Amino acid sequence: MALVNEHLLKLPDNYLFADLAKRINSYKITHPKAEIINLGIGDVTRPIPQVCIDAMHKAIDDQTNPLTFHGYSPGQGYNFLIDAIIKNDYASRGINLERSEIFINDGAKTDSGNFGEILRHDNSIGVTDPIYPAYIDSNVSCGRAGTLDDGYKWSNVIYMPCTPENNFIPPIPQQRVDIVYLCFPNNPTGTALSKSELRKWVNYALENDTIILFDAAYEAYIQQPDIPHSIYEIKGAKKVAVEFRSFSKTAGFTGIRCGYTVVPKEVTASTLNGKRISLNRLWLQRQCTKFNGASYISQRGAEAIYTPEGKQQVKYIIDYYMENAYIMKKGLSDTGLEVYGGENAPYLWIKAPNQLSSWKFFDKLLYEAQIVCTPGIGFGPSGNEFIRLTSFGDKEKCKEGINRIKRII
């Protein structure tokens, strides 16, 4: 008989977001007239830049004529987009990349989830705590994460707690770790790493033969000059780091689907016999087998982001969200709440008052202020006294939401 991959059965049935939706629904049923404001929303809400709209209309028209028709994309993506990425996101920061080091995809979640496939199932992994849950879940399915011991911690995962006490800077582990996930600016804490802090991680990886999987999906939100936008701004990173980028939060592409992964040719891992293998080669093989390229329409849309008008329009969107973040952070701080993040990221990480757990604070906000947030425990054990708010909503709703919270704190 066919057998299932039992590792997948270890994933708890109740996902955070399913649980959350259930609680909101039961509130709605008992309070049908309540006007709920969702400040926990993980998706963008602003229209995408007009240059992208125009470029995608044009790309669709290309599909009406055999002479301009575009079928399967080249596996790693079209050079028009790859060249724009290299020039604008990397060369402008002094980073040299070859075309074949960029892999265009349908979104960062896909690649950051699938990337583990090219690495052995028994590598050790290290994650910041709190963390975007998909990183761990994708390791559960191949057995790499071990077992879920107490409902929140996986036996083979090394957690690096990020707390107010360490300014949300993940502590370098005492032991060596094979693969480390870093996401900065961070989801959910909204905090960022300075160049000197990130350098410590690159040096650790160089010394310990560690692969860093670096998620830079929120780099467009960085406001301060000393925060690196790419891990390759750090010397030596091209030997140890893979970088995931996304247009989802940069240009509102969550419904368009386009992102990219950088796999420098110098990044290697080892066979059991000690032979070094380029991860670029392995990732290309994996993608050739299981991926058929990103949409031509989406790639043309993404290309437009890099035009002068595109950059201006993206900045306008980012500024909108960051103004929301400023308003939210100021308003909540005024109540005496401890509020972190929100300065280089669209996320605010808020300590629950009076030792409330994250679910208790969630309930309080929902029942007393009709505000939806995301309970921190969903992002890991260190999140149990926190909630996450995002600045992705409508400005007026953000303002009203914060005023409601002010009234109950």
Next chain:
Amino acid sequence: MALVNEHLLKLPDNYLFADLAKRINSYKITHPKAEIINLGIGDVTRPIPQVCIDAMHKAIDDQTNPLTFHGYSPGQGYNFLIDAIIKNDYASRGINLERSEIFINDGAKTDSGNFGEILRHDNSIGVTDPIYPAYIDSNVSCGRAGTLDDGYKWSNVIYMPCTPENNFIPPIPQQRVDIVYLCFPNNPTGTALSKSELRKWVNYALENDTIILFDAAYEAYIQQPDIPHSIYEIKGAKKVAVEFRSFSKTAGFTGIRCGYTVVPKEVTASTLNGKRISLNRLWLQRQCTKFNGASYISQRGAEAIYTPEGKQQVKYIIDYYMENAYIMKKGLSDTGLEVYGGENAPYLWIKAPNQLSSWKFFDKLLYEAQIVCTPGIGFGPSGNEFIRLTSFGDKEKCKEGINRIKRII
């Protein structure tokens, strides 16, 4: 140190298509004036239906306004598309499916490649020979295929030869097999399975607790009434089969990226302890972890295929390609070549004359007629005396190509 997944290193470096491109290039360099006609092209060339173009323009305009903006798609896809699929592709054939049994994706290759993740790494697999290579390659990467023994056969794969002698009907294996890949209408042979032949497979699967992964990407090309479009036309199939569908070859969506997978809730596989687990549940868990939904634009485009105008426009495209197939098959048969397929599929499978190997016949066609084909050996050991032609090209080029072949046979 981080270790690589060494299974991936078993994949031969020289892919068929890379090898093919190399030979074509070296011909072009030595014969710069030659006008090559590619009859091996695996991609569509006709514009996509106007209804899809219109729908996608509208979908893009939706993204310009916060009130109509669409961010992340629901994980399994939008109900507008799922409902159109259920109504048109299934209910119309007497097949009842629930919304939650349909998973919209960015293309059938992605899902057919990834689906193996939810099954144990040591299940046995059976494949038709010849076969679309990605099915096997995706099993190599998790170790399920074993080792490549003689350059063409994997040690843990059960090959079911499809030859002229058995009318390209895969023989039911003597032993039991855990997972069987079937693609009908078939790529590369262009042949189809009648209802009674497919019924034998479903019955085999029911008796042997086998999972059938059924690729129906070419169902739109079926012309004869006794050929099933879906495996669920066979009684009992909902207990044993997963079906992969694609809009790529139906409506020219290779550059748009949209397809879907049907995972009926009744399909189960077992844990080591004998507990039955629904694959629908496992696949949902896998997708939640590693996929963020298909493009809203592409889903709106796909929805339009199911309108009355859409159906008519799709039929026009299919008729165009099938007329090419008819012209090609007739022309080649007239030369005395053995030509198979091309009646319910866009593929022709042609026996190389005079016991030539597929690469030798490839070279002959390229050097003597400036025609590009795909050597059958790339699809498995049984393909070594065959080549594949496709009807995806321009009609005039198809005609000229066949005339050129006629002159050299």
